[in-house]
Amino acid sequence: MAKQERAIRTRRAILEAAGAVFDEHGYTSTTIAMVLERAEVTKGALYFHFSSKESLAQAVLNEQVPFGAVPPQPCKLQEIVDMTFVVGQRLLDNALLRGSVRLAVDQETPAGIDHGEPFRQWALRLTELLELAYERGELLPTVKPRETVELLVGSFTGIQLMARALTNRADLADRLAVMWAHMLPSIAVPGLLPGLDARADRGVQVLASLEERVAS
DSSP states (O other): OHHHHHHHHHHHHHHHHHHHHHHHHHHHHOOHHHHHHHHTOOHHHHHHHOSSHHHHHHHHHHTSGGGGOOOOOSSHHHHHHHHHHHHHHHTTTOHHHHHHHHHHHOTTSOTTSOTTHHHHHHHHHHHHHHHHHHHTTOBOTTOOHHHHHHHHHHHHHHHHHHHHHHHTTTTHHHHHHHHHHHHHHHHBOGGGGGGOOOOTTHHHHHHHHHHHHHHO
């Protein structure tokens, strides 16, 4: 059991180090040696978990969606809003998430790496929630959940890229608030709008709630 726990910790340390290096240097300029130095592990330890730089990058990409985990909400539309703000907040200081996001949009990532997988995972998870919101009467009858989700994922991707380029994401939460101010009235039933919280500090609030749950 102790050996298994140590292996899990080592794998996580490698992933977090790889995320940081991929975020800072991009796929092409990142080397295994750079990851080894950052993770402070041996080459044997890394290759025990990942057979190549490509498999390491794919593993980093596959870690992205769990960072959107939020407490369940009675209103599923609020839950979706919360996910976007939590990811936005975590992008400020989580190296693994930042590396995963950079790999997903890095045009130099080789074809053998499926950098579209996070987008498919996000679309699947968010479509499930939005379809549930539709069934519960939270959405306007004209809303098509899958199309709306693809617009949302694409908008978030573009907004965070712009925020990264202009302010190193310092204003990402404000930009997400603007996005939702435009999007919510076009998809939510009018009676739901006053109760939805899409203010810029929503991510901070939700993460604080998550930390309280863990502490208790």
